[in-house]
Amino acid sequence: MDTPTDEAAARAIQDRLRTRVVLDETGPPPGTGLVTGVDVAYDDERNIVAAAAVVLDAATLAVVEEATAVGQVAFPYVPGLLAFREIPTVLAALEQLTSGPGLVVCDGYGQAHPRRFGLASHLGVLTGLPVIGVAKNPFTFTYAQPGTRRGDSSPLLADGGDVVGRALRTQESVKPVYVSVGHRVSLDNACAHTLHLASAYRLPETTRRADALCRRALREATLAVPGS
Template sequence: MTPFEMPADETAARAVQDELRGRVVLDEPGPEPGTGLVTGVDVAYDDERDVVAAAAVVLDAATLAVVDEATAVGRVTFPYVPGLLAFREIPTVLAALAALTSPPGLVVCDGYGRAHPRRFGLASHLGVVTGLPAIGVAKNPFLFTYDEPGPRRGDFTPLLADDGEEVGRALRTQEGVKPVFVSVGHRVDLATACAHTLRLAADYRLPESTRRADALCRRALREATT
């Protein structure tokens, strides 16, 4: 695991992104969907108190049963800057991952990987720092454009940057609901990332890993601030 050091300012943070982006592995297919373990990570903030709570929930990829879970609570030590959100979240997310008693397997972030203005969102950053395969599954397309995918579960269209680069996919996980936005983080290809997302989103729009991590980090934040 690469040591994580909080940069002193925005300029230093961008320099860290530039250096770590070169370590992203894009030529591995990643773990086979439906096998091994999958870990959802998410964070919740109390902005008034500068508190952040992170959760990591490990699921059996075949059954979606919870295998392990952990939380961590910390202080927000980096300002909100568009494109640099990972620096606010990663220290506490790493603490939650470190508190697990089982290996994480594939990490699924509630956010972005390549679908990021600097092509280095939370899923990429976390993947490089931990060495784990990671993907991002986001609720909105950020700054990118897409055509509406077909109505059926599994239909998708490219998520495109201004220069035409495909940075992810708009993926329909359930009929009659909005798509999610899948991007590669580290050590997983895009087709495999989408296949994992569909297996994890068996009943709802969002992956079960994200749903459970979201609920757990919100609970941890409430307990830490009351």
């Protein structure tokens, strides 16, 4: 992965790599094969980031394999450039897996990004894997509230009116999640995967498990730091 020296260099890398995003593939059917959640946790005081990759059997949602990696944060916090903080450690976690990973689910965005190249797209291009983004909070788009029923959705609209994702209700009367394509998956399929993975909770089981694992890895890493 290219390591930018400043914000301008990071945006130039995004602009170069986004031409490699594949948007004309459907991706694997929901409930088949393997699906992997990735997430990160930070200790800003110590400049440490921990990443987790959790592989699930897509049919049963049982855990197949887990991996973590811990590193130093190599890029400052800049909205729209979070991939440069997260991806090096995420890649290190993914590289430890012996199975899968199949479809990858990020806690973040893909096409729903100012340069149409969020974390999910960036990770997809670098790995060649099918990747989707399922975010907890809205970013740089507008949308109407979807209906209250599970499965109701509404388009995420960029400034020019382009559809860059969907606000998707995964549980009845619970606030939506924000789904966008990363790489090699259609938006319809990304939403279908999200609903399958969020059968009991608002967030996909991939994200829930990866979030818990990266937080645990961060706690263990910071306890090992002298003076903690």
